[in-house]
Amino acid sequence: MIELTNVNKVYRQGNQQYHVLKDISLKVTAGEFLAIVGPSGSGKSTLINIIGFLDNHFEGHYQFNKQEIGRLNQRQFASLRNQKVGFVFQNFKLITNLNVGENIALPLLYAGKRRDEINERIEAALDKVGLTGFSSKMPKNMSGGQQQRVAIARAIVANPNFLIADEPTGALDSHNSADIMQLFTDLNRELGTTIIMVTHDDHLAQMCDRIVKITDGRISSDKGMRSC
Numbered sequence: 104m105i106e107l108t109n110v111n112k113v114y115r116q117g118n119q120q121y122h123v124l125k126d127i128s129l130k131v132t133a134g135e136f137l138a139i140v141g142p143s144g145s146g147k148s149t150l151i152n153i154i155g156f157l158d159n160h161f162e163g164h165y166q167f168n169k170q171e172i173g174r175l176n177q178r179q180f181a182s183l184r185n186q187k188v189g190f191v192f193q194n195f196k197l198i199t200n201l202n203v204g205e206n207i208a209l210p211l212l213y214a215g216k217r218r219d220e221i222n223e224r225i226e227a228a229l230d231k232v233g234l235t236g237f238s239s240k241m242p243k244n245m246s247g248g249q250q251q252r253v254a255i256a257r258a259i260v261a262n263p264n265f266l267i268a269d270e271p272t273g274a275l276d277s278h279n280s281a282d283i284m285q286l287f288t289d290l291n292r293e294l295g296t297t298i299i300m301v302t303h304d305d306h307l308a309q310m311c312d313r314i315v316k317i318t319d320g321r322i323s324s325d326k327g328m329r330s331c
């Protein structure tokens with residue numbers, strides 16, 4: 104599904120150049136649950152911004168479902184981002200003055216779905232994350248773990264091809280972290296959701312099928328756990 108070949112990323116600031124990703128070649132197949140780990144500043148966010156269609160200013164090749172990303176115009180690139188990927192962030196990024204259902208509806212409204220379909224899909228997404236009946240609650244009246252579940256429901260509601268989760272348990276205590284990791288594992292195992300998760304936590308990374316380590320902009324190791 105995802106195939107990066109010799110991807111390089113250079114940030115330019117004035118006369119300075121920062122070569123942040125160096126010859127990254129990475130394949131991710133549908134159904135994988137992959138952790139991206141590495142020290143602070145090693146390039147993890149830069150890499151997931153490219154994988155998640157947030158950044159198309161890089162050198163090298165990115166083929167998504169055999170389609171070369173570099174050939175797309177900005178409109179096609181934005182529509183790929185809206186349709187193919189769901190994002191989960193450390194700080195949930197829910198809209199606080201919207202209720203749970205309205206937050207989850209956002210990707211469907213952008214996609215121009217009809218109201219009755221939206222309502223059905225909200226309920227189905229809430230079921231999948233274990234929050235049946237929470238649609239009219241306000242996020243501020245929910246725990247951090249529940250808010251992250253809402254964010255995950257929003258990320259999956261439009262049936263993206265894959266999820267990017269950037270430190271998804273970083274703001275949670277150990278109990279809620281374990282719950283969220285269990286939810287990701289269930290989504291992956293039971294529904295086949297492809298998940299790419301950035302984490303600093305080695306223990307959480309061990310729960311994934313595969314761990315890709317980035318060191319100073321390069322892939323320094325790539326280990327499959329299921330096959331070990």
Ligand SMILES: Nc1ncnc2c1ncn2[C@@H]1O[C@H](COP(=O)(O)OP(=O)(O)OP(=O)(O)O)[C@@H](O)[C@H]1O
Pocket residue numbers: 114115116121123141142143144145146147148149150
């Ligand atoms: N817009 C930018 N302009 C210049 N340099 C940048 C820019 N964004 C990131 N960098 C640099 O690129 C390098 C990689 O940053 P990146 O955020 O990808 O690392 P990271 O592994 O995600 O770090 P962390 O774990 O702390 O989030 C860092 O040295 C950072 O300072």
